[in-house]
Amino acid sequence: MKNQDLSTPGLTDTGIYRGNHRGFAPTNPLYIEAVRKSCTLIFFAGFQIATFSIFTLPAATVLKAEVEQSSTVKDILLSDASQQFQRGEQLYQEQKFSEAAKVFQAAAQAFKTQGDTLNQGLALNYLSLAYQRLGRLSEAKSASQESLTLLKSIASDSKDYLSIIAQAYNTQGQLQLSLGQSEEALASWEQATKIYITIGDKAGIIGSQINQAQALQALGQYRRAKIMLTSVNETIEKQPNSLLKASSLLSLGNALRVIGDLDQKDPTLTKVDSLGSRQVLEKALAVAEQVKDPETVAQIQLSLGNTFPAQENFKEALALYQEVANNVSVSPLTQIQAKLNQMHLYIGQKNWSSAQSFLPDIQSVLDKLPPSRETIYARINLAENLKLIAQNQENIPNFKWSDIAQLAANAVREARTLGDRQAEAYALGSLGGLYEQTKQWKEAKSLTQKALNIAQDTKELGIEGRDIAYRLQWQLGRILNDPTNPEGSTNGAIAAYSEAVQTLKFLRNDLVALHRDVQFSFRDDVEPIYRNLVELLLSSEQPTQDNLKQARETIEALQLAELDNFFRDACLQAKPEQVDKIIDQSDSTTAAIYPIILPSKVAVIVKLPQTTDLYYYSTKIENKDVNKLLKTLLEELKKDYPSPEGKDLSQQVYGWLLQRAETQFKNKGVNNLVFVLDGFLRNIPMAALYDGKDYIIKKYGITIAPGLQMIKAKPLTEQNFKVLAAGVSLEQIIDNKTYPEIIKVNTEINQLGEKFKAKILLNQAFTINNFTNQIYSNKFSVVHIATHGEFGSTLERTYIVAWGQLITAANLNKLLLISSQKGSNNIELLILTACETAKGDERATLGIAGLAVRSGARSTLASLWRIDDSSSVILVNEFYKQLKSNPKLTKAEALRQAQIKLLSQPNSDAPYKWAPYILVGNWQ
Numbered sequence: 001m002k003n004q005d006l007s008t009p010g011l012t013d014t015g016i017y018r019g020n021h022r023g024f025a026p027t028n029p030l031y032i033e034a035v036r037k038s039c040t041l042i043f044f045a046g047f048q049i050a051t052f053s054i055f056t057l058p059a060a061t062v063l064k065a066e067v068e069q070s071s072t073v074k075d076i077l078l079s080d081a082s083q084q085f086q087r088g089e090q091l092y093q094e095q096k097f098s099e100a101a102k103v104f105q106a107a108a109q110a111f112k113t114q115g116d117t118l119n120q121g122l123a124l125n126y127l128s129l130a131y132q133r134l135g136r137l138s139e140a141k142s143a144s145q146e147s148l149t150l151l152k153s154i155a156s157d158s159k160d161y162l163s164i165i166a167q168a169y170n171t172q173g174q175l176q177l178s179l180g181q182s183e184e185a186l187a188s189w190e191q192a193t194k195i196y197i198t199i200g201d202k203a204g205i206i207g208s209q210i211n212q213a214q215a216l217q218a219l220g221q222y223r224r225a226k227i228m229l230t231s232v233n234e235t236i237e238k239q240p241n242s243l244l245k246a247s248s249l250l251s252l253g254n255a256l257r258v259i260g261d262l263d264q265k266d267p268t269l270t271k272v273d274s275l276g277s278r279q280v281l282e283k284a285l286a287v288a289e290q291v292k293d294p295e296t297v298a299q300i301q302l303s304l305g306n307t308f309p310a311q312e313n314f315k316e317a318l319a320l321y322q323e324v325a326n327n328v329s330v331s332p333l334t335q336i337q338a339k340l341n342q343m344h345l346y347i348g349q350k351n352w353s354s355a356q357s358f359l360p361d362i363q364s365v366l367d368k369l370p371p372s373r374e375t376i377y378a379r380i381n382l383a384e385n386l387k388l389i390a391q392n393q394e395n396i397p398n399f400k401w402s403d404i405a406q407l408a409a410n411a412v413r414e415a416r417t418l419g420d421r422q423a424e425a426y427a428l429g430s431l432g433g434l435y436e437q438t439k440q441w442k443e444a445k446s447l448t449q450k451a452l453n454i455a456q457d458t459k460e461l462g463i464e465g466r467d468i469a470y471r472l473q474w475q476l477g478r479i480l481n482d483p484t485n486p487e488g489s490t491n492g493a494i495a496a497y498s499e500a501v502q503t504l505k506f507l508r509n510d511l512v513a514l515h516r517d518v519q520f521s522f523r524d525d526v527e528p529i530y531r532n533l534v535e536l537l538l539s540s541e542q543p544t545q546d547n548l549k550q551a552r553e554t555i556e557a558l559q560l561a562e563l564d565n566f567f568r569d570a571c572l573q574a575k576p577e578q579v580d581k582i583i584d585q586s587d588s589t590t591a592a593i594y595p596i597i598l599p600s601k602v603a604v605i606v607k608l609p610q611t612t613d614l615y616y617y618s619t620k621i622e623n624k625d626v627n628k629l630l631k632t633l634l635e636e637l638k639k640d641y642p643s644p645e646g647k648d649l650s651q652q653v654y655g656w657l658l659q660r661a662e663t664q665f666k667n668k669g670v671n672n673l674v675f676v677l678d679g680f681l682r683n684i685p686m687a688a689l690y691d692g693k694d695y696i697i698k699k700y701g702i703t704i705a706p707g708l709q710m711i712k713a714k715p716l717t718e719q720n721f722k723v724l725a726a727g728v729s730l731e732q733i734i735d736n737k738t739y740p741e742i743i744k745v746n747t748e749i750n751q752l753g754e755k756f757k758a759k760i761l762l763n764q765a766f767t768i769n770n771f772t773n774q775i776y777s778n779k780f781s782v783v784h785i786a787t788h789g790e791f792g793s794t795l796e797r798t799y800i801v802a803w804g805q806l807i808t809a810a811n812l813n814k815l816l817l818i819s820s821q822k823g824s825n826n827i828e829l830l831i832l833t834a835c836e837t838a839k840g841d842e843r844a845t846l847g848i849a850g851l852a853v854r855s856g857a858r859s860t861l862a863s864l865w866r867i868d869d870s871s872s873v874i875l876v877n878e879f880y881k882q883l884k885s886n887p888k889l890t891k892a893e894a895l896r897q898a899q900i901k902l903l904s905q906p907n908s909d910a911p912y913k914w915a916p917y918i919l920v921g922n923w924q
Contacts, residue, residue, distance in 0.1 A: 081110035085123055092130060095372035098419025101130040118161065121150040125168045132175055133373070135422040135455075135465050141179075144172045159199045166195035166204060173211055186215035202239070206232055206248045210255055229255060233280065241287045243296060249284030250300050253277045257307050277307050294329035302338060314345055321345070332365050333374055340381045347388050355389055356396055371414040376423045379411040380430045387434060405434050422468070425454040429472050436475065441485040448476045466503050473500035474529050481536065490536060497533035498550075501557060504529065530558035534596055538603045538618070548614040552594055552605050555678065559706055562846060590672040590923065591665060592705070595657050597679040599623050602656045608668050617660045629653070630680045637688055637911045638865055646911070650690040653681075658689065658696065672701040672892055672923060682845040683837065685864055685918055687899060688911040695911070697899050701892030703859075703923035706849035721884065723758035724774055725749045726766045727786035727834075728801055739788040739801050742834050744869030748786050748876060755880065758784070766803045768811075775815050781828040783816065783857070789835030791847030791862070798847035800835060809851060816857060829891065830857035833876060836866045836916075848920055859891050859921040871913050875902045892923035 084107035091100035108123035124147035131140035151165045173188035189211040196204030209232050216225035232252055239245045256262075257277035281304040288296045305320035324330065324338035339358045346355035362382055369375045386404045389396055408431035415424035432447030452472040455465050477496035480489050504526065537543060537551040592607040600622055606615040629649060636646030664670075673696075675686050686704070687697040696702070729745035731738065745762075752758040759778065761770050766787070774780075789800035798809035807815075816827060830851070837844035848862045861879070863872075878901045882894035895917065902914040 081107050081114060081116070081119065084110060085119070085126075088123070088126060088130075092126065094370070095133075095374060095420075096418050097130045097133040097373070101127055101134065101136075104130060117150050117154055118164065121147045121154075121168065122164055124150065125164075125171050128171050128175065132171075132178060133422075134420060137175065137179060137465075140175050144168070144175055148172060162195050162199050163201060163204070166192045166199075166201075166208070169195070170208060170211065173215070177215060182215050182219045186212060186219065189215060202235070203244055203248070206235060207251070210251055213255060241290050243288070243291050243293050246284050246288035246291065246293070246296055246300065249280055249287065250296070250303060253281035253284055253300075253307075254303055256280060257303075262307055278304065281307060294327060295331065295334065298324045298327055298330040298334050298338075302334070302341065305338075305341060314349065318342055318345055332369065333378070336362055336365055336378050340378065340385065343382075343385050347385060350392070352389055352393050355385065359386070359396070359399065371417055373418070373420055373423050376411045376414050376418075376420070376427060379407050379414070380426055383407040383411070383430055383434070387437060391437065401434070401438055405431060408434060421454050421457070422465070425451045425468050425472070427451075428454070429468065429475065432472075432479075433475055436479055436482075439482070439484055441479060441482070441487060444479050445476065445487070448472055448479060452476065466507050470500045470503035470507065470529070473497070473503060474532075477529075477532065481532070490539070494533065494536050497529060497536060500529050501533055501554060504561065505557060526561060527558065530554050530561070531598070534603075535598050538596070538598065538616075543616060545613060548605055548616055551596070551603075552614065555594060555596060555676065559676065562843075563706060563849065589669055590674060591661070591668070591670045592674045592676065593657060593661075594676045595678055595681055597623060597626055597681065602626060604657055604661075606661050606664070608664055609670065610668065615661060615664060619656045621656075627680050630684060634683055637685065637915060640910055640912045642910050646688075647690045650688055650695075650911075651692055653684065654689040654691050654696065657686075659691070662691075671699070672703070672890065674703045674705050674923060676705050677845075682843075682849075683864065685911065685915040687896075687918075688915040695903075695915075697896055697903070697915075701890060701896040701923065702919070703892045704849075704918050704920045706920065721756060721782065722778070722780050723752055723756045723782040723784060724761070724778070724780040725752040725758040725784045725786070726761040726771060726802075727784075728763055728766055728788070728803060729786075730763050732801065732804065734801065734804065734806060742786070742788070742869060744873050745786045745834065748833065748873050749784075751873075751877060752784060752880070755884075756782075764803050768802055768805055768807065771802065771807075772815060782831065783827055783829075784831040784833075786833045787835075789832060791835060791837045791844050791851075793843030793846045797844075798851070800832065809847060813851060816851075827857040828859065830860040831876070832860070832862040833872055834866060835862060837864050848918070857921065859919060859923070861891075861895065861917060861919055864916040864918060865912075867913055867916060871902060871905075871908065874905065875899065875914065875917060878902070890924050892919055895919050 084103050088100045088103035088107055091103060104123050104127040108120050108127060111120035111123055124143045128140045128143035128147060131143060148168050151168055154161060169188045169192035173185040173192065176185035176188060189208050192208040193205060193212065196208055209228055213225040213228040216228060229252060236245055236248045236252065261276055263276045263278040281300060285297065285300045285304060288300055301320045301324050305317040308317035321338045321342045325335050325342065339362050343355050343358045366375060366378060383404050386396060386399065390401060390404065408427055411427035412424060412431060415427050428447050428451035432444050432451060435444035435447060452469060455468040455472060473496050477493045477500060479485060480496060481493035482488055534551045534554050537547040588609045590609060594605040596603045601618045601620045603618040604616065608615060629652065633646060633649040633653065636643040636649060686702050687695065689696045727745045727749045729742050731741045749760055749762050753760045759774055761774065785800060787801045790797065792798045799806045800812060816830065848860065851860060875898045878898035879894050882889055882897045899914045902908055908914060
């Protein structure tokens, strides 16, 4: 199928609450369109693109204010100007944004000729909205600024006038957020909120507060955002059931899903943290069903269905989608969206026949619908779903590759007919991706480049433009790098991939919001871009220093992006410093090791002290063989007796990572190694690598760095050695799961109290409230937690056990940040004993790394697996003893001494006993 010709004859948003000065019109098409966007899934070039609406109310009726004589606002008789405006509204509702923009512009000029400043400002406001939907952000900005300038010149105190200017502030905030100007967007929405409060517009207050929460999230102020959303929820709860209440809850549920609060059944910190997207959406559904509005019910069901896959509840998601698809009371486009969602879920489950069964119905309905942005995106969505099926199936009954291309080509034509450049970029990119699949390289490159040119054709590339651009840059990189492409170019591919990585950096704050709504798959949609670039940069036997440095920076960017994806935000609270800088300025005995697992080799980049050049070597071995060996090694290391096979495997890994650098280490006097680990290597304790004679812990102190940056450490002195020790030793049952007794926790915690006068929270005393109060009221340099816990690759799967409650990674992160936000007193050391990485989770150490980096702690000591209580007590006591006895001793050396002591104990030579404790962060 891949060689079939795709020749096609003839082919040579994040919505925001915008406000409304006349109230809520539940049947207004613009409102329905905007809410529908919150539930739409769009699949482009193998990736999922989410568009979701925070809160939108219908367009305003053209009004005229007699501001000189009174505060009333009177309707004017229909005129050319008002008719033009109403026509613009209709076109906007039909998603014919290019035509709508022309009509709004004409209406604004007509109102200006009439001397009607109020309606001129209103028309310009809607012109800005249309330009924003088209991705023409510079023109949108000009229209928004002119609208606000005109409206401010009126200076009326009438309720209708104030509603209009509040709407203009909402529009300005939407534009500012699209441009990445989060602080300015927050200020605009705060101004809108003040006006809505003044005129008592409850819907306006709710919408603009939800918008503020989105801006706060973009600024990394997640606690403030949650407080804002909680306030919104409390306001909504007090309202009688109505369509407005249902729609408000829908918007709130979507916002909560974006920040990752999917299903929080058990409040942990305060009421602020008791919100869950699923619960809010279920409330919205109940309200919508009571007020009997089928379309709103369907939109909530779709949105709720989008929440379930994020929790791997595919059966429930399919049931909701099917209910919407079979509901004849809703619009055909809504039914199509539900069917497309079902289709994609079946594809994810490799249920090809069920996925294909939706094709005839979707195709026949799409052919009957008038052109609009949503029909264009639906065609692209269908084409991408069919491409995924065709990649995995020999044939699709009665459907060929050329038919799939025709779908994309039709989407291109419709976009051009509407003058919708953003939709055209999506459609051209999708068509280029189809030609890529069939290896028609000339057409694939041409179409992809055309799409990219459109996506970048603006002086101020906004969030959605960058979202399109990075995918197209990746697609272009793949096309240029394919070995079967006679016009391929390694340098061209490197350039395209490099541009994609740079675009992703710009999208850091927005990437999560753009994708979590549709169960965004980081490993499929972002990680390969970084890895493909690194593979290209390291393709030669001995890469240049420039390529080595760029490869290392790319891996750093990947590590950071993984943590962003884990915590669903892009805000590193502490001020990090480069590892290189710390090594060169204050440590001449440390080397940094960067192993990178590539498809056909393990590449290693080494930063040695006292030199700017990077050292490089690699081992040819297939990725699948690397992972197989590492998984076997992990099993052997977890055996509670010495394993000869484990030593052999460990020596092989030592050969990959360190053997060829040993001479360099000796010449430079290196006695401390900082590893920036990749892939499954993160699950292997580096201390257990075997050089043929002994474990490397005998020679080197070892630290794990989540990236090339870390927080600069301060020595732990007698004066600042202030410890908070918390733990649970007794058996508990939480959420029907039993957490057994940990006998030695009492000893471990009480010894800390005796030796360091630590503040102790043990068993019943270790509650969320007590822990919070201690963090708030004291400046601890060490926080030691001894309890059951699990580190996983997601927030939901990373937690520790307090008394009667689970503290999630997100909540523990917030608690620990309280300390670092009170001044310069970052937690020097966070110690987590009795915890372990989730079994079978290849990325589980992200939980440790995430807590280590995001808590603001300079160093974190945690275990990859649980060891017996007595061994843990010996290791922890020796670690503290080393730190306390010699303030100049590094944490890495203190851990090394503790591990060596444990290793030397009778029957403790197996790595299982001493190796799992790892130091993450700063080694000093």
